[in-house]
Amino acid sequence: MSAERFFSHWVAPARRRSFLDTLGLALPVLAALTAIAWRISGLAAAAALFLAGGVLALVLARRRATRQDRAWLIHRLDASRPELEDSSALLFSPPATITPLQALQRTRIADRLDQASPHDLVPRWSKQWLLGLFCVAAVIVAGALLWPRPGEGPPRLAPSQEGIATAPGLPRLVAQNLRILPPAYTGLPKRDSAKLDVQAPLGSRLEWTLRFDPEAQGPRLLLVDGKPLPLRRDGDNWVAGLTLDRSFLYRVDPAADRGPTPPLHRIDAQPDNPPQVKALTPALTVVKAGQHSWTPAFAATDDYGVASSARLRITLAIGEGENVTFSEREIPVSGTGAAQDRRFAPVLNFSSFGFSAGGDMVVQLIVHDNRTPSPQEVRGPSLILRWPSARVPESGGLEGMVNTTLPAYFRSQRQIIIDAEALLKQKRALSSDRYLAKSGTIGNDQQILRGRYSQFLGGEEEGEPELPTADAEHHFDGDGHDHGPPVRHSPGFGAPEDVLAEFGHAHDESPASSLDPETRAILKKAVDEMWGSERELKQGRPDLALPYANRALRFIKEVQQATRIFLSRVGPELPPIDPTRRMTGDREGIGNRTLQLAGIKRSDGPAAAAWRALESDAVPDPTALGNWVRANAGRLPDPLALTAAIDAVRQQPRCAACRARLQGLLWTAMERPTGQPMPRQRPDAMGARYLHALQGGGS
Structure with missing residues (x-):
């Protein structure tokens, strides 16, 4: 057997015993500390302490087990086995470094060591320390479990603060306590109040514990503008409870309306405020080159906590000109951070929503709080992501110029007015050439929009309004067209329509052929005003173009409403005027024009x-x-x-x-009074003489 395998074989049981012994000593200490943390700071703090303490105990146990190294093994073998003759170190010496005599001794002690077991070297358990620590930990854990928390267990009554004089034979309040149990969604702890005037969240459970001396018979809580709340006996105390659904006033009546009137106490119900949503991203953002996603950021705060999930409403605006279509959808998003202050920053990929150049993406965050039941829902501010369309050449009028088209919302009449007003504000900061170029660009937009509306008039209004001459393109007898019988009208001098009606006719094949004459006339006025706006803009005079542009917008709105609203075009029926009574001073039959002031109905x-x-x-x-x-x-x-x-x-x-x-x-x-009509001031001396002269009194 090699030296390393021999070492591992003999130290493994000892290291295992040291590791487990250390964990056994750490376990009661960790249990006691966890119980104290749970009692003081709650379950979350206790779990965090237990995990941290467990990791520390494992590190210490491992370090203690590594103390059983080679020097420890040699010392233990020489101390516990005399037959090894203090030669255990030879078992770990390399064969090349020992003498023949040492090799012989090594063989002898190896044979003797084979008759022993590694478990003989295992250290003993720390029984006394384990027993003592477990006993102390058990006492601490039991005390932590049985020790009442604030708002738990029987309340401690405080001396009464009613301030009522003692009357013989009449019970009076001598001790009191008011316990507040907030709703679970608030996360607030239970608490006891020594005073009977408190503020509590709406929906809290209120529990009164009162004591009277001498003993009361049928005490109750008298709610102002409410039903009395009876108290029930609980040993030496009287208790009552209710759920706080509104603010109210009450008094403690120990003697059933006998004796002095107790003072009033006040309970204020604090409502749960709705969440507040704030945008962290600018309200308007323009897509940059190469951008493929957008991350709008919102911050949601609430007094008791915002839900971790929310909804993001996404609206896409697609279209050009005055016709824009919208599509809307909602996606779930998750927040980060503390419950009272969460951050929502979803990543929106353009390809996932079909967002492309020339459109607007509008997002709005919808959050709700943790109130149960009926959580409060709030919609945050809207954020706009604008993607300008690519520059596409478009022909512009008789000049044959090539204009670059802007997105559809820039070519609406209202946007032209907005751009012209913005250009006037920037006039001082721009050079004359730059100012003229910007004004011309807006004029080109006006020209494009005018051409679109001219299509409804058969294209006849495309370009400058024609002068009343015979140079217009008309058709006469013999030009190859079937004109039908000539139509005769009373010509108005200088009116191109009347000249056309007398000498020829126009081929109107436009969509305007179905428009009624009044709508067509209004649309023609709008196009004419657009031409005036375009003329002034292209000459660098947006201030003079604004009146034309505003009138054009007014006519456009009138045309749009004319297709939906039909009103009777009847003038006011005024009485006939008698010219013979003029300048005569005859006031016979004229009614009193003094307006009668009607009084305002008030609720006070x-x-x-x-x-x-x-x-x-x-x-x-x-x-x-x-x-x-x-x-x-x-x-x-x-x-x-x-x-x-x-x-x-x-x-x-x-x-x-x-x-x-x-x-x-x-x-x-009470409501403040509204403004009253001021009486007419009395005339001064000169005014009095003037009025006297008017009445025929002379000078």
């Missing part, structure tokens, strides 16, 4: 009546005022404070401080 009647009653030292109606507070609780700044002031006046109608507080709260709670 009970509040105003109560305020006037307080002002006049009268007693307001608390029932009507309480109903008004409940009906308008949504707009009042603090309805509970107003309810408490009403209750104080109900209990003590002649309390000056209570009345003043209620009056002040009513003044701030």
Whole structure:
């Protein structure tokens, strides 16, 4: 057997025993520390500590096992086996380095060692340490399990803070505790409050534990504007509970309406706010050369936590000109980070969505919180990814110029107006040549759009409006066409339509042949205004082009609405004018034109009546005022404070401080009056003389 195999054979049992002994010593210590961490910081902290401690225990056990090396084995063999004659080191010496006498001695001790077992060298268990550590760990774990957490176990009652004088024979509150158990989705721990005025999340479970002296008979909690909540006996204490669904006021009544009135206590329900979504990517992004994907980033925050999964709504805009089609889809996305502040950054590959040049991709994140039931859903801001289309040559009008087309949304009339206004703002920062070039580019877009709308007029409006001459392209008798009988109209001087109607006719084969005459006329006005806008833009005068462009947009919208809305085109029916009464001053039969001011219906009647009653030292109606507070609780700044002031006046109608507080709260709670018409100012001396002269009084 070689020296290495001999060494491994003899140290393996000892190393195994050392490794297990170390783990046995570490296990109770680790269990005690984990139980303490679980009690103090919760399950997550306990699991993290257990994993970290387990890894550390394995490292220490391995290091302790490696102490059984060759020197340890030689020492243990010489100490435990006298027959080896302190020559164990010869077993590990290379044969070439020993003398013949040492080789003979090596053979003798090897034969003697074969009669022994490696288990004879195994160290003993640390029984005393193991027993002591396990006992201490058991005590610690039991204490951690049995020790009550905040909000668990029987509550510790605090002295009462009611401040009511002691009355013989009447029970009074001497100790109190209010336990708040928030909803599980909030992740908040249970807690005890020594005070009876608390703020708690909406949906929490409230548990009162009260003690009275002397013993009470049928105590209860009196809810203002609500039903009384009875208390039940639990040993020496009285307990009650309810689920918090709204804010309310209450008082503890130990003596069933006997004795002094207990003070009011207030419970404020804190609603769960909806999540907030913020965009971390700019609102508008342009695709760069070679870009194949987009990663929009959002941040979602919530007071109790945002769900780890959300939905991303993706809208693709495809099309040109005024006709744009949309496609919409939603995909699931996952967030990263803490629950209260998550980040969503999905990677969107263009090929997966069919996104290409000339389109817009609009994304919107839809998140929801962890509220149960009915989680709140919120839609974040929209982010736009714009991919400009490739430059395609397009013919532009009679000039034969080649213009580069822009994406469809740049060639709409509204976008032309926006571009012209933006160019005016940049005028100071641009050179004259650059300014003229940009204005000409917008003019080319206007020319392209004008050509598209001219198609609905048979192309007759493509180009500058024609002058009223006979140079237009008309058809006459003998030109080879079947004209039919001539149509005669009363020509209007200078009107090209009338010249055409008198001497010839036009071959209208356009889609506009089905348009009604009024719509066609409006469309022609829009095209004419576009030509004016184009003319000014190409001359570098966008300020003068804007009026034409705005009128063109107005006519376009009128044409679009004309295909959907049909209104009766009837003028106002005005009474006939009698010219004989003009300049005579005869006012017979003329009605009074003074407008009667109608009063505004207000909902503050009970509040105003109560305020006037307080002002006049009268007693307001608390029932009507309480109903008004409940009906308008949504707009009042603090309805509970107003309810408490009403209750104080109900209990003590002649309390000056209570009345003043209620009056002040009513003044701030009532709606502000709207602006009233100002009376006409009285004329001064000169104005009075002028009016007197008009009435025929002379100067």
